[in-house]
Amino acid sequence: MKNQLIKLDKEMKISIIAGILIVALSIAYYLVIFIPKKDILELEKQKEMIILEQENQKIEHERRIDSYSTDGLLLLINNYRTEKSLPEIKINQKLCDFTEIRAKEIQSNFSHAGFQSRFNTNMLYNSYCPNCLHMGENLAEDYSENQVLFNAWLASKAHKENLDRPFNIGCLGMYKEGNHIYVALELGQY
Numbered sequence: 653m654k655n656q657l658i659k660l661d662k663e664m665k666i667s668i669i670a671g672i673l674i675v676a677l678s679i680a681y682y683l684v685i686f687i688p689k690k691d692i693l694e695l696e697k698q699k700e701m702i703i704l705e706q707e708n709q710k711i712e713h714e715r716r717i718d719s720y721s722t723d724g725l726l727l728l729i730n731n732y733r734t735e736k737s738l739p740e741i742k743i744n745q746k747l748c749d750f751t752e753i754r755a756k757e758i759q760s761n762f763s764h765a766g767f768q769s770r771f772n773t774n775m776l777y778n779s780y781c782p783n784c785l786h787m788g789e790n791l792a793e794d795y796s797e798n799q800v801l802f803n804a805w806l807a808s809k810a811h812k813e814n815l816d817r818p819f820n821i822g823c824l825g826m827y828k829e830g831n832h833i834y835v836a837l838e839l840g841q842y
Contacts, residue, residue: 721798722835732806738816739819745823747821747840750776751838754791762793784840784841786841792834792835814839820840820841
């Protein structure tokens with residue numbers, strides 16, 4: 653009987669040791685394989701979130717147009733024109749000179765009169781765009797954001813026609829007087 657108890661006691665000890673080993677291996681697996689995998693998955697998830705956030709910031713940067721940015725408005729115009737398979741508007745320095753004049757002029761007389769008078773006397777072509785086949789002008793006053801201004805030009809038949817014409821050069825000018833913002837877009841086609 654004593655041998656049987658010793659044998660049973662030995663089997664019990666082996667079972668307990670085997671159980672402890674199984675628990676220890678489970679804990680080791682958890683610590684060595686599962687937690688690092690979980691951490692790696694969490695790091696990959698964080699990395700994907702960072703990349704997604706960077707992409708969203710890039711998209712937002714492209715969409716966010718500063719209210720006083722001619723570059724931002726030109727970006728909107730060129731994105732629109734690209735979608736319609738129209739040539740991109742390239743900056744033309746002579747037209748930029750004229751645009752600055754027009755942006756200041758419309759502060760005292762908000763109309764296309766200054767453009768028309770120069771156009772009718774060929775001064776526009778001779779002085780600012782001698783090689784142009786066609787020219788056009790869009791004006792705006794007191795828009796708080798370029799996106800809002802751009803949408804207004806799209807909603808206006810005459811302004812949209814200018815945006816849809818095959819112009820390939822141009823310039824935007826902005827003039828600020830107090831709380832007022834005057835915008836002139838001069839366009840030309842070689």
